[in-house]
Amino acid sequence: MKLHEYQSKRIFARYGLPVPQGNVATTPAEARQVAHLLGGPVVVKAQVLTGGRGKAGGIKLAKDAEETEEAARQIIGMFIKGLKVYKVLIEQATDIAQEMYMGIVVDRTHRKPIMIVSAQGGIEIEELAKNRPEMIFRLPIDPLRGLMDYQARNLAFELGLHGGLIRPFTAIARGLWRVFVENDATLAEINPLAITSEGQLIALDGKITLDDNALFRHLELNEMRDLQGETEAQRQARQADLSYVKLDGDIGCMVNGAGLAMATMDLVDLYGGRPANFLDIGGGARANKVAAALHIILADSDVKVILINIFGGITRCDEVARGLLAAMEEASTPVPPMVVRLVGANEEQGRQLLAAANVINATSLIEAAQKAVELASGQSQMQRP
Amino acid sequence: MKLHEYQSKRIFARYGLPVPQGNVATTPAEARQVAHLLGGPVVVKAQVLTGGRGKAGGIKLAKDAEETEEAARQIIGMFIKGLKVYKVLIEQATDIAQEMYMGIVVDRTHRKPIMIVSAQGGIEIEELAKNRPEMIFRLPIDPLRGLMDYQARNLAFELGLHGGLIRPFTAIARGLWRVFVENDATLAEINPLAITSEGQLIALDGKITLDDNALFRHLELNEMRDLQGETEAQRQARQADLSYVKLDGDIGCMVNGAGLAMATMDLVDLYGGRPANFLDIGGGARANKVAAALHIILADSDVKVILINIFGGITRCDEVARGLLAAMEEASTPVPPMVVRLVGANEEQGRQLLAAANVINATSLIEAAQKAVELASGQSQMQRP
């Protein structure tokens, strides 16, 4: 779960990390009010879960409350990379002498959290890693022991910091580690970590991604979920515990298992079709979960053909069939052609249950994918007279 | 720094450990009030930093507010092992099915915290360790990694617990570990950890000793210090950063270094004298610290002779001499005979400074101890006509 900048900064502040004075607003009037209370020049920043806000015009400077209101008017409601802006963060403007980078990510290869710092910040760290790898320092952290003071201090010296910046840098590094570990983050990033013209360190932008699997022990964080940014399909998938990703094709897919689901999409693509979604019903799904999955696909107006691929095991084919039938019965719109491939546990019962229903059976994955693609292109042709 | 039972239990409660409902009172009237609010039978317990309260009559059962007031009247103001009782803790009485023990101490040999548990509690763990060592289970804890759930659970099974007691026991063990580590305790003990007749676990008595060296990072705990139980000499020693322990002899000792101070006391004893105190001025003491030390000794009416033993190094003999002179000058009572042995850094200057003062010089520790003992026995004889 990605947190907005303002949410990340609130967490930072709770751990003593220095962030600019500021507050969030959902209307231009609120924005004006916030700027008025802050006084002086401010930055108005679109709160949206994607990068590239600056380029898209989502970040504006304003010298007073008046200008802030105008900036907020322009930003609230705009779309950045397809995401609508509902909130802006208004913060006191900072006079920046240098922009650095500090982040903690999960290093999959070494199975450890790794702290990454650079004396150059404000840009995407992946870019920097590609173009100027010598500017980047990495510190693997023992997750059972945590970050030691001297390790954080050594990083400060690697960056060439000295004098009065050593202690605050070390404190920020330790604080960011606590943010990471105590909130079960998979990413905690300060970018840029700025040195102001007065020689103070401050977290000008922040990003936290929380581990969805650990939210059960951070119920207060769960409430930070951005429900406004969620589509109806995403909401339904989350509530039914389904893995669902909308894509831009027209063949709706439902598969058990993430790898098999991707392989199914790939095969659709291989035969010239375009998957409308990724949808993994997981292992051992019961009928009601299958029904919920089909409802999501049926509600997608882009879907012209549905492809169901089930390799039974813990998941029983008869349960899947029952779920499909239930959802078809409840469907308020016409059900598109459906290609069903059931194999494994209780596949016979499953097929029998579906015999009466209007579905196309396939015995192999290849056959299923081919049929689905054929149907989809047929459908397309039918619609183009 | 030892905490009272009621203080320890407040900390326990903060970490979710189950403790009886209760509150503390400093007068019988307050005790009545507390019992009234609690309702039902209560236990009234003297809050005093020593064991053996029960035997001394410092713990009483009371069936109502009336009896509680009477019990508090008897307990408040009584002395237990020389310590005056200022407060009582009034708690709801618990119906006990079994008394167990759980404690975390510092294992000096293995350099680790060690959790000790026993299915038999309510008695001194040292006693149990001597008499029934097979009843005791020890778990060394990695101080960088902490106590793992499974380790705590394994302890529960070692104790023969089962069913519904496993989870609460494990939670209490983890909680006690957090109490230990997050408060820098050197001892955190629940004794007894009772199983009630309803099958609940509850910490009936608790003891926490905090690491004095770590109080700088727990300022809120420092405020729990029992200043009422402190003597004037202890207060002065603490404020001057001196190590001072009152003993029952008549030869006041002042030494630099703890080991040498003990060796000096032992030598006094060897020659038939009795030290009035242990007093270590530490390394590199300046004149004002030495003066503070001498003030403490001079204020002790048991002291008939004073023995100063300084092995100069970081501690300079001239500084010591200056401190002694200053304190003697300010003394409001006659200064007892003083044997001074100064050796090492600036010993000549030190002796010269003391030349005018009425002190007896000694060149070796043996000579100093002998002279002090002789003088003390002479003094004694003089006082007995």
Next chain:
Amino acid sequence: MSILVNRETRLVVQGITGNEGSFHTRLMLDYGTQVVAGVTPGKGGEWVHGVPVFDTVREAVQTTGANTSIIYVPAPFAADAIMEAADAGIELIVCITEGIPVLDMMRACQFLEDTDARLIGPNCPGVITPGQAKVGIMPGHIHTPGPVGIVSRSGTLTYEVVKALTDRGLGQSTAVGIGGDPIIGTSFVDVLRMFENDPATQSIVLIGEIGGTDEEQAARFIASEVSKPVTAFIAGRTAPPGQRMGHAGAIIEGGEGTAQEKIAALEAVGIRVARHPAEVADLVAERL
């Protein structure tokens, strides 16, 4: 021969009294796996399908000589179960549980570094050596003994490939599901090394997917250390960046971890990459 599990495997099932644990214990016993013990704290003394249940792994190991553990413990407690198993002297730990917090897994892996235990998973179907032992949740009947070693990040996708191999008469030495999480105990490289050293394995199938760089590392390792033919399949060519595709580990981040990169890395060192699961069997057959 085989790797990881075989007739000598003495299995303890952690979480045996749960629905999933009990169900799969039955299936593993049916397959012929030596399930010697179960563990559920507080249920010591009970029996599940004729298997004795203990309160702690330590007790199970001491009493039954268990050397391998399989974990069906719920996600919040699974990392602790892994550490308990390792501390009790278990040599091979197979963790089926899905949804374990990443931090818990990093801690468990750090803990394992000081022990002799190897972890497979989590979020994996387990390990099967056909005809000898099934330590997992895969459908046993689709497997058959033979010369092909399989290592995969996936579950049902692996079954699909196994079925294609078996249908073509190509049996398996051992099939290892290493799991779909970002933090897993055993990597492709670890298993490839075992297969390379296993006389029973003549051909290796590697089934990867988007996310991380494990496949790229496998490619480098194969180039320098593996003499046996390797056939690969990578799922997720059509996966968009920045989205988690079911598995917690299946996500293209910062432009890293695409199927295209992985396929390119594998093909660059001469590994043939199938375009779909069934083709894996064709490619394996060509070189056996």
Next chain:
Amino acid sequence: MSILVNRETRLVVQGITGNEGSFHTRLMLDYGTQVVAGVTPGKGGEWVHGVPVFDTVREAVQTTGANTSIIYVPAPFAADAIMEAADAGIELIVCITEGIPVLDMMRACQFLEDTDARLIGPNCPGVITPGQAKVGIMPGHIHTPGPVGIVSRSGTLTYEVVKALTDRGLGQSTAVGIGGDPIIGTSFVDVLRMFENDPATQSIVLIGEIGGTDEEQAARFIASEVSKPVTAFIAGRTAPPGQRMGHAGAIIEGGEGTAQEKIAALEAVGIRVARHPAEVADLVAERL
């Protein structure tokens, strides 16, 4: 010969720019110790008594080849300094600092277990090999080279004994102050083993005090492993129970750690225990 420190010792002083660090650097240089570097974070590039100061121990080691560290860092930061030294590859760490929290020290000692570093102290006077190197705060001039190895939990009490030995013409191979805290890096047994293996040491003096059971363990070790004559002194016969006698580690707890017990344990294995510091020299002389 000698133990722990000698002419090859290349010392880095952690906390060199502090009052105590700077003062003792001067004295150690005067004694002839090779002080090659100092460390104070943020003061890299400065010089103290001709010794270059670095920001980190790592840098000091890389630049100067320091192999030993002495720590004068204030108590709240000392455990971190110990870990920094160990992580930088320092082999011998002598920690003078008094008042380090017990938990910090337990953590540092746990940390050291995974490294090759040995810690002496904390809360100790350090180590001196007369005529070769002084790594500590003891007055150098009372020492003289010779055959007696000294190990002690105390500071000034040790000087008292050393002076008595020197006054009697008995020089010292090495004198080691292991420190007065409850948690220390090196125990009596560790140092006794070194002295036993050191050809330059012909007689050993052990100076203990109340608290803990280190002396009892030393007695057992001496009985089975030490062939050289050992003379002991134990301070605190008159110390009351339950009171901390200056040193954090000098406390009789739960009836454990009394001087009487320690003396009895030592005498039981034939070790002669002096009644006062000067007598130590008499007893050593008798058996040399």
